[in-house]
Amino acid sequence: MTAQIISGTEIAKQIREELKQEIAELRQKHNLVPGLATVLVGDDPASQVYVGSKAKTCKALGIYSERHDLSAETDEPTLLALIDRLNKDPKIHGILVQLPLPKHINETNVLLAIDPKKDVDGFHPVNVGKLMIGEPDYLPCTPHGIQELLIRSGVKISGAEVVIVGRSNIVGKPLANMLLQKKAGANATVTVCHTGTSDIAFHTRRADIIIVALGKPKFITADMVKEGAVVIDVGVNRIGKTAEGKAILCGDVDFDAVKEKVKAITPVPGGVGPMTIVMLMLNTLKAAKMAAGLAQEEVKYGI
Ligand code: NAP
Numbered sequence: 001m002t003a004q005i006i007s008g009t010e011i012a013k014q015i016r017e018e019l020k021q022e023i024a025e026l027r028q029k030h031n032l033v034p035g036l037a038t039v040l041v042g043d044d045p046a047s048q049v050y051v052g053s054k055a056k057t058c059k060a061l062g063i064y065s066e067r068h069d070l071s072a073e074t075d076e077p078t079l080l081a082l083i084d085r086l087n088k089d090p091k092i093h094g095i096l097v098q099l100p101l102p103k104h105i106n107e108t109n110v111l112l113a114i115d116p117k118k119d120v121d122g123f124h125p126v127n128v129g130k131l132m133i134g135e136p137d138y139l140p141c142t143p144h145g146i147q148e149l150l151i152r153s154g155v156k157i158s159g160a161e162v163v164i165v166g167r168s169n170i171v172g173k174p175l176a177n178m179l180l181q182k183k184a185g186a187n188a189t190v191t192v193c194h195t196g197t198s199d200i201a202f203h204t205r206r207a208d209i210i211i212v213a214l215g216k217p218k219f220i221t222a223d224m225v226k227e228g229a230v231v232i233d234v235g236v237n238r239i240g241k242t243a244e245g246k247a248i249l250c251g252d253v254d255f256d257a258v259k260e261k262v263k264a265i266t267p268v269p270g271g272v273g274p275m276t277i278v279m280l281m282l283n284t285l286k287a288a289k290m291a292a293g294l295a296q297e298e299v300k301y302g303i
Contacts, residue, residue: 001227001228001260001261001262001263003259003260003261003262003263003264003265004153004263004264004265005259005264005265005266005267006149006153006232006264006265006266006271007267007270007271008145008149008266008270008271008272008273008274008275009270009274011148011149011152011153011274011275012145012274012275012277012278013274014152015148015275015278015282016057016060016061016278016281019061019278019281019282019285020060020061020062022285023061023062023063023285024062026285026288026289027062030292030294032288032289032292032294033062033063033064033091033288034063034064034093034094034284034285034287034288035063035064035065035066035089035091035092035093035094035284035288036054036058036063036064036065036066036092036093036094036095036096036120036280036284037065037066037067037068037086037089037092037094037095037096038051038054038055038065038066038067038068038096038097038098039068039070039079039082039083039086039095039096039097039098040067040068040069040070040098041070041071041072041074041079041097041098041101041102041105042070042071042072042101042102043071043072044100047098047100050098051067051069051098053277054096054277054280055067057277057278057280057281058281058284061281063281063284063285064091066091066092068082068086070082072102074102074105075104075105076104076105076106076109076110079097079101079105079110080109080110080113083095083097083110083113083114084113086118087113087114087115087118090291092118093118093120093284093287093288093290093291094118094119094120094280094283094284094287094288095114095115095118095119095120096120096121096280097110097111097114097121099170111123111124111125112124112125116137117137117287117290117291118287119138120138120141120280120283120284120286120287121138121140121141121280121283122136122138122139122140122141122174122283123140123169123170128169128174131174131177131178132177134181134182134183137286137290138283138286138287139174139178139279139283140170140174141276141277141279141280141283142170142171142175142213142234142272142275142276142279143171143174143175143178144178144275144279144282145272145275145276145278145279146175146211146232146234146272146275147175147178147179147185147186148275148279149232149266149271149272149275150185150209150230150232151185153264155209155230155264157179157185157186157187157188157209158184158186158187158188159187159188159189160188160189160208160209161188161189161191161206161207161208161209162179162188162189162190162191162207162208162209162210162211163190163191163192163193163203163204163206163207163209163210163211164176164190164191164192164193164210164211164212164213165192165193165194165200165204165210165211165212165213165214165219165220165252166192166193166194166212166213166214166215166234167192167193167194168213171213171234172192172194172213173192175211175213176190176192188209191203191207200224201223201224204220204224204225205224205225205226206226207225207226207229208229208230209229209230209231209232210225210229210230210231210232211231211232211234212231212232212233212234212235212251212252212253213234213235213252214235214252215235215236215237215252216235216237216252217235217237217239217250217251217252218250218251218252218253218254218255219235219252219253220233220252220253220254220258221254221257221258222254222257222258222260222261225258225261225262226261227261227262228262228263229261229262229263230262230263230264230265231253231258231262231264231265231266232265232266232271232272233251233252233253233255233265233266233267233268233271233272234251234252234272235250235251235252235253235268236249236251236268236269236273237249237250237251237252249268249269250268251266251267251268251271253265253268255267255268
């Protein structure tokens with residue numbers, strides 16, 4: 001079987017074009033420019049790359065962006081004061097605090113401090129609750145990107161047996177909630193596996209759609225998937241460096257072997273990764289519209 005390689009790079013490009021147009025219209029019709037503030041504490045190189053590419057994408061799409069890069073020694077009250085200021089700033093519609101934070105800062109306190117209306121990551125408990133009851137303002141970016149990848153690749157989600165491996169608060173748990181909603185682009189039967197699951201292969205072998213978010217290189221092998229399944233690989237693992245010093249990445253799925261057996265699969269890199277950032281841009285646009293009291297147009301993106 002020749003698997004369809006689901007290109008997140010291509011699908012993200014389409015969505016970027018759609019957003020760019022919508023943002024230009026918003027500026028023309030309403031003189032409104034969506035604004036995103038990113039907050040980075042410390043000098044973790046990977047986080048710096050993520051924050052840098054968010055700023056670059058904002059610029060390309062016509063979103064105003066502000067970077068607040070703070071030293072690793074920044075204390076919690078200083079960070080909370082900055083968030084308070086951003087909460088009150090009318091130019092800023094979305095606030096993103098890059099995780100992880102240094103150990104001396106309580107992550108929960110920080111997430112709780114962000115105004116839920118500006119929580120474009122969708123991590124505030126208010127937004128988590130709204131998602132759970134099927135009335136989300138913001139869908140968390142990586143799960144939403146995965147759902148869009150499936151929808152735009154023509155994968156039937158309704159009625160499917162979906163097995164998610166990994167139950168983190170940023171990927172596995174919200175994704176499970178999204179895909180089980182009684183809505184278009186969802187309505188699946190969802191199983192979530194984790195370290196307490198006694199036989200992961202038992203579940204993955206019966207899945208129509210397998211979504212893997214563990215952070216373990218090549219964890220899912222060909223014998224763990226059924227013929228004709230769809231596999232979404234969220235994992236990003238750095239397994240070495242090229243001669244030029246660039247990181248060599250691999251996913252949580254043994255791509256070369258699994259692709260021989262399945263109907264469709266995402267690569268790493270170029271699968272889920274590019275989708276996460278466009279969904280952040282979508283949430284920032286949505287936040288700007290909500291702040292301006294503009295009615296949300298009919299939902300184009302997933303649920
Ligand atoms: P995380 O918070 O570390 O959670 C990992 C989950 O996997 C946990 O639920 C853990 O189970 C489970 N797990 C780990 N090892 C396992 C094993 N041997 N057997 C069964 N379950 C196991 O990770 P995350 O933040 O969700 O990220 C997962 C991966 O996705 C990482 O590689 C990350 O870099 C990548 N990621 C990519 C994007 C993107 O945009 N492309 C976004 C987010 C994350 P327990 O709960 O039982 O500990």
